[in-house]
Amino acid sequence: xxxxxxxxxxxxxxxxxxxxxxxxxxxxxxxxxxxxxxxxxxxxxxxxxxxxxxxx
Amino acid sequence: xxxxxxxxxxxxxxxxxxxxxxxxxxxxxxxxxxxxxxxxxxxxxxxxxxxxxxxxxxxxxxxxxxxxxxxxxxxxxxxxxxxxxxxxxxxxxxxxxxxxxxxxxxxxxxxxxxxxxxxxxxxxxxxxxxxxxxxxxxxxxxxxxxxxxxxxxxxxxxxxxxxxxxxxxxxxxxxxxxxxxxxxxxxxxxxxxxxxxxxxxxxxxxxxxxxxxx
Amino acid sequence: xxxxxxxxxxxxxxxxxxxxxxxxxxxxxxxxxxxxxxxxxxxxxxxxxxxxxxxxxxxxxxxxxxxxxxxxxxxxxxxxxxxxxxxxxxxxxxxxxxxxxxxxxxxxxxxxxxxxxxxxxxxxxxxxxxxxxxxxxxxxxxxxxxxxxxxxxxxxxxxxxxxxxxxxxxxxxxxxxxxxxxxxxxxxxxx
Numbered sequence: 499x500x501x502x503x504x505x506x507x508x509x510x511x512x513x514x515x516x517x518x519x520x521x522x523x524x525x526x527x528x529x530x531x532x533x534x535x536x537x538x539x540x541x542x543x544x545x546x547x548x549x550x551x552x553x554x
Numbered sequence: 555x556x557x558x559x560x561x562x563x564x565x566x567x568x569x570x571x572x573x574x575x576x577x578x579x580x581x582x583x584x585x586x587x588x589x590x591x592x593x594x595x596x597x598x599x600x601x602x603x604x605x606x607x608x609x610x611x612x613x614x615x616x617x618x619x620x621x622x623x624x625x626x627x628x629x630x631x632x633x634x635x636x637x638x639x640x641x642x643x644x645x646x647x648x649x650x651x652x653x654x655x656x657x658x659x660x661x662x663x664x665x666x667x668x669x670x671x672x673x674x675x676x677x678x679x680x681x682x683x684x685x686x687x688x689x690x691x692x693x694x695x696x697x698x699x700x701x702x703x704x705x706x707x708x709x710x711x712x713x714x715x716x717x718x719x720x721x722x723x724x725x726x727x728x729x730x731x732x733x734x735x736x737x738x739x740x741x742x743x744x745x746x747x748x749x750x751x752x753x754x755x756x757x758x759x760x761x762x763x764x765x766x767x768x
Numbered sequence: 769x770x771x772x773x774x775x776x777x778x779x780x781x782x783x784x785x786x787x788x789x790x791x792x793x794x795x796x797x798x799x800x801x802x803x804x805x806x807x808x809x810x811x812x813x814x815x816x817x818x819x820x821x822x823x824x825x826x827x828x829x830x831x832x833x834x835x836x837x838x839x840x841x842x843x844x845x846x847x848x849x850x851x852x853x854x855x856x857x858x859x860x861x862x863x864x865x866x867x868x869x870x871x872x873x874x875x876x877x878x879x880x881x882x883x884x885x886x887x888x889x890x891x892x893x894x895x896x897x898x899x900x901x902x903x904x905x906x907x908x909x910x911x912x913x914x915x916x917x918x919x920x921x922x923x924x925x926x927x928x929x930x931x932x933x934x935x936x937x938x939x940x941x942x943x944x945x946x947x948x949x950x951x952x953x954x955x956x957x958x959x
Contacts, residue, residue, distance in 0.1 A: 501835060501837060502837045502839070502840050505831075505835075505837065505840060505844070506629070506633070506840060506843050506844070506847075507629075509843070509844055509847040509848065509851070510625060510626075510628075510629040510847055512847070512851050513625045513628070513629075513847045513850050513851045513854070514622040514625040514626070516851045516854035516855050516858070517621075517622060517624060517625050517850075517851075517854050518621050518622055519854075519858060520854040520855075520857055520858045520861075521621060523858050523861050523862060524861070525861060525868070526861060526865035526868055577794070577797060577938055578794070579794075580790075580793045580794055580797070581790050581791050581792070581793050581794065581882045584790040584793065585789070585790040585791075625850070628846060628847070628850060629843070629847070632842055632843040632846050632847070633843060635842065636839065636840075636842045636843055639842070640839065655886060655889060655890070655893075658842045658885070658889060659791075659882050659885060659886065661842060661846055661885065662846070662880040662881070662882050662885055664794055664880060667880060740949075740953070741787055741788055741790070741946075741949040741953065742946045742947075742949045742950045742953070743946075744790065744946075745942050745943070745945045745946035745949055746942075746943065746946045748942055749935075749938075749939045749940070749941075749942035749943045749946065750939075752938060752939045752942065753932075753934040753935045753939040754934070756934050756935075756937075756939065757933075757934035760933070760934070
């Protein structure tokens with residue numbers, strides 16, 4: 499049981515670190531204005547979604 | 555604050571119905587709604603997971619670091635879904651065989667992650683729980699409508715069984731077996747029913763908006 | 769060899785992930801409005817599903833099974849898929865701006881695509897060996913991309929056609945999907 503919890507938290511940690519590092523790497527020049535042509539997309543957690551644009 | 559909560563709760567049913575207005579969680583809607591049993595089972599499971607997920611996310615909202623919100627939410631939601639899958643396998647095995655792989659797939663149901671991100675991370679525990687209840691019931695409502703139409707037109711029979719004991723609660727034959735349109739139990743019928751209901755909801759919302767503007 | 773071919777054809781045409789199994793529809797409706805975005809999304813999905821399935825398969829058979837914690841499969845798979853997408857996006861951002869332009873922007877969308885998690889789970893529950901797993905993991909997203917591209921061609925026309933107001937946007941797209949589902953279900957006798 500403890501192995502499972504430890505394992506889950508390790509994977510969660512790997513995900514958190516990769517997510518953070520990904521947020522911090524800059525988009526290559528020439529690509530900042532790209533919007534995925536995904537209008538009406540319902541996935542609000544995707545960081546390309548309009549609700550996130552003002553934060554970043 | 556209570557009035558806002560009530561407005562938010564009501565909006566989950568038609569105006570911001572997760573299924574027909576926001577198009578969230580469609581994968582499960584199309585696949586599950588062949589019978590009323592499946593629809594109710596899935597709807598109630600998603601509602602419970604949504605309420606718990608919203609509550610936990612709201613409880614932890616002050617201490618989760620802002621940059622890694624999404625990983626934290628995904629860990630919370632996947633733990634909740636796995637626990638409910640194991641509980642369903644143990645106590646309602648007929649529901650488990652009927653829903654199959656769609657119970658684990660609740661993890662990637664856009665409704666839960668979407669509400670956690672958009673609402674529960676910014677509101678108090680009670681508001682988030684009520685929001686979860688509203689959106690979950692709206693989702694269940696949508697599932698019930700679709701499954702009733704598909705089951706009645708596709709098989710003519712409407713029945714409900716208790717998933718915990720396997721006893722039939724009721725069974726009605728609405729259309730005689732010779733006149734059923736069996737295409738409604740297949741992929742085509744799913745897409746078609748969903749498209750028609752979505753168009754109806756969109757027309758309803760547009761009419762409400764023009765009435766409100768006048 | 770025939771076994772693999774049958775597996776591939778049934779995954780692409782007969783049990784098509786979008787039209788028969790109803791998975792991957794959320795991004796399907798969102799991205800399929802233009803041809804170019806459809807191709808970019810399709811390629812991104814192929815890459816993510818193949819990579820994530822291999823990782824999940826190895827994780828299950830080398831770690832979860834020996835340690836007797838199979839019940840962690842759901843949590844581990846979703847975290848592996850999500851991390852894989854993040855690492856891939858980082859890698860593409862740093863080393864290939866052209867690739868980022870064409871398909872990098874769709875990568876975050878694929879994390880919660882039902883299809884990816886489904887393939888990862890199905891590889892385990894169907895008990896495939898390594899080669900069958902690779903065939904299945906390539907065939908399913910190829911089927912997804914096929915339907916996505918056909919759909920985008922039709923949708924580009926629909927956007928300028930006189931559709932009734934209530935049906936504009938997603939409802940008429942779903943009716944098109946219904947017609948495609950009938951068409952594809954006619955292929956059921958192939959194998």
